Amino acid sequence: MDFDIERMLYTLPAVIIGLGLHEWAHAFTAWKLGDVTAKEEGRVSFNPLRHLDPLGFIFIVFVGFGWAKPVRFNPENLSHPRRDRALIAAAGPVSNLLLGLAVLGFLKLLLMFLFTSMFIMNLPPKVLDVSLKILLHTAATNLGLFIFNILPVPPLDGSHIFFSSLKLDPATEARILKFGGLALFILILLENRLATGILPIHIFVNKVFSLFGFG
Numbered sequence: 001m002d003f004d005i006e007r008m009l010y011t012l013p014a015v016i017i018g019l020g021l022h023e024w025a026h027a028f029t030a031w032k033l034g035d036v037t038a039k040e041e042g043r044v045s046f047n048p049l050r051h052l053d054p055l056g057f058i059f060i061v062f063v064g065f066g067w068a069k070p071v072r073f074n075p076e077n078l079s080h081p082r083r084d085r086a087l088i089a090a091a092g093p094v095s096n097l098l099l100g101l102a103v104l105g106f107l108k109l110l111l112m113f114l115f116t117s118m119f120i121m122n123l124p125p126k127v128l129d130v131s132l133k134i135l136l137h138t139a140a141t142n143l144g145l146f147i148f149n150i151l152p153v154p155p156l157d158g159s160h161i162f163f164s165s166l167k168l169d170p171a172t173e174a175r176i177l178k179f180g181g182l183a184l185f186i187l188i189l190l191e192n193r194l195a196t197g198i199l200p201i202h203i204f205v206n207k208v209f210s211l212f213g214f215g
Contacts, residue, residue: 020048154180
């Protein structure tokens with residue numbers, strides 16, 4: 001596979017920020033819902049180093065997808081375990097969606113004033129180019145993290161939201177989760193191999209970009 005160093009330099013900050021925010025949102029929500037497990041483990045932090053998984057980060061760099069350290073919580077400390085489990089799971093993807101929309105909104109305003117702001121006009125072209133590309137990658141990455149993580153495929157957040165609406169016994173859910181990782185891995189491989197793709201990630205990201213006037 002081709003390893004595009006320049007593209008990776010733009011993408012890595014976006015991925016690190018997106019994954020860090022995602023895991024912080026899980027930890028913060030669990031803490032506010034009554035469980036201090038993530039808080040005591042130092043996960044209620046904006047420091048991305050507290051959330052990155054070394055192996056997952058290596059996969060991000062060399063394969064193009066990866067993962068962060070999952071946030072642990074104790075359902076026994078939650079007032080409404082099923083509901084709160086769904087809220088904790090949803091917090092991560094929603095944080096990515098909000099960040100992606102916020103960055104696109106900021107970019108829209110930035111480009112509106114690009115030719116009228118003396119500060120922006122006086123920036124070196126290379127600095128402006130790199131800054132815009134990082135912002136675009138940050139928006140696209142976080143929108144992608146949102147739509148990807150709400151898929152109801154274990155162990156993604158969407159599966160926890162889905163399972164929280166069902167009354168499955170722990171053994172049945174454990175069996176489903178056991179094979180979920182393999183199914184997800186196959187989906188990612190197919191997505192990377194097929195020209196058209198089978199996941200709605202690019203469709204969603206392009207639709208949102210077009211709403212903000214970006215091609």
